[in-house]
Amino acid sequence: MTQNHPLPPQQTPHSPRRIPNPRVLIVGNYCHDVLIQNGAVVAETLGGAASFISNVLDSSSVACDLVSKVGRDFRYEVTHPPIVAPEKETTVFEAYFDLGIDGVGHADRVLKRVTACDPILPSDIPDSRFDFGMAVGVGGEILPETLEKMVEICDVVAVDIQALIRVFDPVDGSVKLVNLKESGFHHILHRVGFLKASSDEALFMDVEQMKQLCCVVVTNGEKGCRIYDKDDETVVPPFLAKQVDPTGAGDSFLGGLVVGLVEGLTVPDAALLGNLFGSITVEHIGQPKFDLMMLQRVKEEVQRRKKQCNLSSSHKNNNDRDEFHARLSPARFQDSPLQPKLLVNGLSGDRS
Ligand SMILES: Nc1ncnc2c1ncn2[C@@H]1O[C@H](COP(=O)(O)OP(=O)(O)O)[C@@H](O)[C@H]1O
Ligand SMILES: O=P([O-])([O-])O[C@@H]1[C@@H](O)[C@H](O)[C@@H](O)[C@H](O)[C@@H]1O
Numbered sequence: 001m002t003q004n005h006p007l008p009p010q011q012t013p014h015s016p017r018r019i020p021n022p023r024v025l026i027v028g029n030y031c032h033d034v035l036i037q038n039g040a041v042v043a044e045t046l047g048g049a050a051s052f053i054s055n056v057l058d059s060s061s062v063a064c065d066l067v068s069k070v071g072r073d074f075r076y077e078v079t080h081p082p083i084v085a086p087e088k089e090t091t092v093f094e095a096y097f098d099l100g101i102d103g104v105g106h107a108d109r110v111l112k113r114v115t116a117c118d119p120i121l122p123s124d125i126p127d128s129r130f131d132f133g134m135a136v137g138v139g140g141e142i143l144p145e146t147l148e149k150m151v152e153i154c155d156v157v158a159v160d161i162q163a164l165i166r167v168f169d170p171v172d173g174s175v176k177l178v179n180l181k182e183s184g185f186h187h188i189l190h191r192v193g194f195l196k197a198s199s200d201e202a203l204f205m206d207v208e209q210m211k212q213l214c215c216v217v218v219t220n221g222e223k224g225c226r227i228y229d230k231d232d233e234t235v236v237p238p239f240l241a242k243q244v245d246p247t248g249a250g251d252s253f254l255g256g257l258v259v260g261l262v263e264g265l266t267v268p269d270a271a272l273l274g275n276l277f278g279s280i281t282v283e284h285i286g287q288p289k290f291d292l293m294m295l296q297r298v299k300e301e302v303q304r305r306k307k308q309c310n311l312s313s314s315h316k317n318n319n320d321r322d323e324f325h326a327r328l329s330p331a332r333f334q335d336s337p338l339q340p341k342l343l344v345n346g347l348s349g350d351r352s
Contacts, residue, residue: 018264019131024064025154026050028136029117030082031091045286046076049136049160052248054080056255056277059290062262067124069117085118091139113139113173122149130154132258137163144184156193160254161201180205189213196254219253224275227267236271237325239279239332246282253278263302276328301327
């Protein structure tokens, strides 16, 4: 991180610190997702970036407040209750996977917003302070004034670009993207800490310009992600996954990134945690349930990594991140028949 980007007060660019009892605010609507392949409904699940992100934060014991709106027809029991807009229906997305639901990448996913719940207004957001804010709308529910309030009350705000640049066809609801410059949010972006975009969405912004304003993270499916921060560019490697459904990968990625940041990891290390949670998510239809042993192991590896970085600043370089990646991988594949060798190496190899 470079000096000009907003950081939690405890953090300096070169020595990130854990935020004690972090307060994280997630803003974005829950939705109903309908997965359709060859004209048939394959699954109906709880969706919305807020649901995937809170799942990662809750599983990682990071406390969060969540502001979301749904209609009376909302079908799911959730840990963080939404605001019910009595006159409205819950946002519904149909995702068409005509090339197969297990295809790699998202070019095969066509999204349509079938119904839209109310937007989230500044008055829906509590008037208190947060260490971290996450603006993660899916159906146009984040307004410029909503983001303005978030940057006022949160020390650092992470934004998913999909909350800002999506527009919806008035006839069939299909999702189109507009350039970030024309989105109505451009004037607020210098106050944002992190901007996350998928590689498809990144085509709708000027990365060279944006990386001067905030830390830009571009995810790229099975290839992992890339961080652009002023003049630094860091490639963060992926984890192996057997993709079943790509829905929510970017959301879980963002959840993992924020878990890593509040824990005090460097941005590339936190993004590695994002890659891990993204990769687990693509192996499930709908919300993933994270294995408790895996979560425990991830916690231990995060603590170990922090100690290592505190001892020597040279541990923040790429070679050492390869080691962090390798140590997270056995945790990831602990119960999976996919990687028995990694499991053996992970438990009995050199782990000192
Ligand atoms: N097939 C995959 N294999 C392994 N990791 C994946 C896969 N797809 C996604 N991920 C992880 O999830 C992150 C987000 O996925 P991506 O598809 O880029 O985002 P989005 O869902 O926003 O389009 C990636 O950066 C990667 O770390
Ligand atoms: O797959 P992803 O891009 O990370 O995020 C998805 C959104 O794009 C989609 O609109 C929503 O219906 C899904 O539940 C999920 O939040």
